[in-house]
Amino acid sequence: GLVEFSSTSPIDKLFAQVSEAQLKKDGYHVLAQDPLGNTANANQICTEFIAAHVNALAITTFAWDQMTTCEAEAKAAHIPMFFVGSPLLTGMAGAVDTTSAKPINDLFIKYVVTHHVTNIFALDYSPGTPCLLRARYREQLLKAEAPKVQVTSHQFPIPGQVVDAQTATAAWLQAHPVGAGTYVIWACYADPTDGALAALAEAGRNVPIFTWDFNMTLYNPIKEAKVAADLYLDPFGVGKQQAAEVNAWLHGNHKRQFINGTTDVLTPGNIVQFIKANPIAKTA
Secondary structure (H helix, E strand, C coil): CEECCCCCCHHHHHHHHHHHHHHHHCCCCCCEECCCCCHHHHHHHHHHHHHCCCCCEEEECECHHHCHHHHHHHHHHCCCEEEECCCCCCCCCEEEECCCHHHHHHHHHHHHHHCCCCEEEEEECCCEHHHHHHHHHHHHHHHHHCCCCEEEEEECCCCCHHHHHHHHHHHHHHHCCCCCCCEEEEECCHHHHHHHHHHHHHHCCCCCEEEECCCHHHHHHHHCCCEEEEEEECHHHHHHHHHHHHHHHHCCCCCCEEEECCEEEECCCCHHHHHHHCHHHHHC
């Protein structure tokens, strides 16, 4: 039983598609549904899978504490649960962690301190485990190293993340004119970054963005230094990692597995060479 996250999020869609394809290749019948980023829908889908007597549950991006109904029923039915996007927590049979909070946030805080940033616009999505943990680490660093910086946090919805991020960024830019401070934008992944870039282009502004989850819409913005740093998460590798965890468990290896998703930090200085060396990234 594969609980997807949202088909409107390209990287989450790829995580689920690759995992499903690999599990089918391994000989399994896969039930998969898209809850469109809605926690209640995800739990309902999950309970339907349990009622269908699936052998395992694979959860994409939703956090452990968001899947409490599903978790209770899965535990009662002795069905193992595997997560993409989460650290390995008690009760999980396996997890592939795509949070990767440190690499981009460490570059981000260095920029904030070095450039004496006064205002930060943060595009957040707390219902998603990676976004939540990335934001928590950001706030931890800011509290320790730049406590006086003003942070405006905007929670965007899913679906609708790109348009909403564009509208919110445009409003923030209007409230923070050129010359009134030193600015930077933090976006928890590629989709809201696309929205922020559209707002910046429309306003004729240049505010550096730090983000995660590369796709090819960000290639030119990174190359042109409009995006200062982005973390490439290999969706093909992550999907196969999750499928491997499920397959191992169902073949009798009941050791709980924790795997870090494969990542690379992309900057204006290395993006061209990275794409040449990793052409598969062009399909992300």
